[in-house]
Amino acid sequence: MKLHQITAVRQLTDSTFVLQLERKELPFHTGQFVILRRPGTIEQREYTVYSGAKDNFLEVLVREVTEGKVTPRLKKMQPGDQLEVDGPFGFFRFNPKMFPSQKFLFVATGTGISPFHSFVKTYPSLDYHLVHGVRFGEEAYEHHDFNKQNITLCTTGDKTGNFMGRVTQFLATQKLESDTQCFLCGNSEMIQEAFDILTEKGIEVQNIYTEVYF
Numbered sequence: 001m002k003l004h005q006i007t008a009v010r011q012l013t014d015s016t017f018v019l020q021l022e023r024k025e026l027p028f029h030t031g032q033f034v035i036l037r038r039p040g041t042i043e044q045r046e047y048t049v050y051s052g053a054k055d056n057f058l059e060v061l062v063r064e065v066t067e068g069k070v071t072p073r074l075k076k077m078q079p080g081d082q083l084e085v086d087g088p089f090g091f092f093r094f095n096p097k098m099f100p101s102q103k104f105l106f107v108a109t110g111t112g113i114s115p116f117h118s119f120v121k122t123y124p125s126l127d128y129h130l131v132h133g134v135r136f137g138e139e140a141y142e143h144h145d146f147n148k149q150n151i152t153l154c155t156t157g158d159k160t161g162n163f164m165g166r167v168t169q170f171l172a173t174q175k176l177e178s179d180t181q182c183f184l185c186g187n188s189e190m191i192q193e194a195f196d197i198l199t200e201k202g203i204e205v206q207n208i209y210t211e212v213y214f
């Protein structure tokens, strides 16, 4: 593991924040994750890289789990503090050239938006539709970095999104072209349900890519 200094912290909501770290030329494919650990501790956790592959810094989007072992500590970190970084790891890699079709569907719950933020920052001219599920509209983390017309915000706790309900309820209303390349990231329950809906709609299993956070 290498020590990286925190260069900035952006608090997005009471519980969610972006940690910006020195990149130190760490190479990664957009969609991969790093492992973070506070120096002198043994607990470590995975975080998808939120920044673009060409950015000269490394960012992660973190949601505090109040009862969690690591995130309440990460939330207290300030610019100038250091974190140990290992990686990159993972196969949720994205390069538009890898895919036969250039129509992309990105489905995220909560901080599961992180890889898609990195995809779009790295490849700004992508043809995508991002479906992002949160409880409240204030959790539309930095949606200004996406094309507004390419996002559907699904909210379950208020009516401030484009659709009130879960991402899976929204997906059930959609017509999809069978060669759409579908990427799912977030909690396992959403991923399992979304996977079933997409396959029922005629998307082939090999065109569905998943990253489970918990």
Ligand SMILES: Cc1cc2nc3c(=O)[nH]c(=O)nc-3n(C[C@H](O)[C@H](O)[C@H](O)COP(=O)(O)OP(=O)(O)OC[C@H]3O[C@@H](n4cnc5c(N)ncnc54)[C@H](O)[C@@H]3O)c2cc1C
Binding pocket: 033, 045, 046, 047, 048, 049, 060, 061, 062, 063, 064, 065, 067, 068, 069, 070, 071, 072, 090, 110, 111, 114, 211, 212, 213, 214
């Ligand atoms: C490949 C991968 C990439 C990940 N990328 C991110 C990321 O970009 N951003 C991010 O915030 N997290 C991400 N996670 C989750 C992260 O690794 C930690 O599990 C999370 O931050 C909780 O850590 P903790 O030590 O505070 O809680 P823990 O003590 O590990 O867990 C406490 C409980 O909270 C549950 N839990 C874990 N994550 C969440 C969550 N987000 N919301 C609600 N409950 C949760 C766990 O299932 C557990 O029951 C990723 C996980 C994986 C496997």
